[in-house]
Amino acid sequence: MIELEIFQTASDAAHRVAELALEQVAARPASVLGLATGSTPIAIYQDIVRQVRAGRVVWDQVTTFNLDEYVGLCASDPHSFTYYMQQHLFGPLGMRKQKWFMPPHCGPDLAQIAPRYDQTIADHGGIDWQLLGIGRNGHIGFNEPGTPFDSLTHVATLSESTRQANAAWFDGHLDDVPQQAVTMGLATIMAAGTIVLAAFGESKAWALEKLLKEPPTPAVPASVLTQHPHVLVIADQAAASRINALAGRAGT
Numbered sequence: 001m002i003e004l005e006i007f008q009t010a011s012d013a014a015h016r017v018a019e020l021a022l023e024q025v026a027a028r029p030a031s032v033l034g035l036a037t038g039s040t041p042i043a044i045y046q047d048i049v050r051q052v053r054a055g056r057v058v059w060d061q062v063t064t065f066n067l068d069e070y071v072g073l074c075a076s077d078p079h080s081f082t083y084y085m086q087q088h089l090f091g092p093l094g095m096r097k098q099k100w101f102m103p104p105h106c107g108p109d110l111a112q113i114a115p116r117y118d119q120t121i122a123d124h125g126g127i128d129w130q131l132l133g134i135g136r137n138g139h140i141g142f143n144e145p146g147t148p149f150d151s152l153t154h155v156a157t158l159s160e161s162t163r164q165a166n167a168a169w170f171d172g173h174l175d176d177v178p179q180q181a182v183t184m185g186l187a188t189i190m191a192a193g194t195i196v197l198a199a200f201g202e203s204k205a206w207a208l209e210k211l212l213k214e215p216p217t218p219a220v221p222a223s224v225l226t227q228h229p230h231v232l233v234i235a236d237q238a239a240a241s242r243i244n245a246l247a248g249r250a251g252t
């Protein structure tokens with residue numbers, strides 16, 4: 001079941017998502033969180049860092065698993081998601097290396113070893129709380145349109161529109177955006193206890209409309225979430241501009 005909350009601004013919506021993460025950790029200090037990268041979570045992570053530093057919750061026992069990582073970019077590469085996470089969350093919260101995980105993304109036989117990430121997640125008891133962004137084409141993680149709903153962690157080829165959307169992180173150089181990433185699969189994501197999807201900005205309006213109004217189809221990967229028992233979508237007004245009447249609860 002999907003619940004929807006709409007907030008006036010992206011910053012209000014980000015604050016709400018941070019609150020939800022903090023409530024999860026307050027309720028279960030040893031929570032296993034699934035995390036996303038990209039532009040959407042930046043304000044969410046800033047808020048979490050601020051509140052953890054202020055003593056709102058203790059973060060020491062939290063374990064995190066990220067959704068995806070570009071194939072072939074090392075942790076020290078400023079374009080890698082590992083670097084992003086170190087900059088925005090792991091570093092500021094002083095998280096120890098053994099408490100955070102990225103999908104395997106370097107070395108040979110990636111296609112073969114990628115599903116081991118699902119096993120590592122299972123070994124940690126599974127993901128309690130998963131944060132998602134959404135691509136303008138409806139992708140979650142890097143599960144592009146056409147990805148089977150029963151997919152586990154795998155090597156994905158990025159669509160042209162996803163590479164274009166992410167080129168901004170590579171100084172606008174599309175050729176520098178990797179062609180492939182290792183991503184949690186849709187079944188990996190669906191195994192999480194609670195899922196919170198954050199959608200900010202007008203560019204997400206089409207995908208959100210498809211997710212909330214149309215029957216599930218692999219053509220819109222996020223639509224798999226309609227089959228999950230506990231999904232909360234936190235949107236700003238711009239992202240929710242095509243769905244108005246469906247609002248489950250309007251934020252302030």
Ligand code: F6R
Nearest residue numbers: 036037038039040133134135141
């Ligand atoms: C990132 C990820 C992607 C992004 C999506 C939206 O880890 O899994 O699905 O959430 O591409 O990206 P932004 O937030 O940059 O619009």
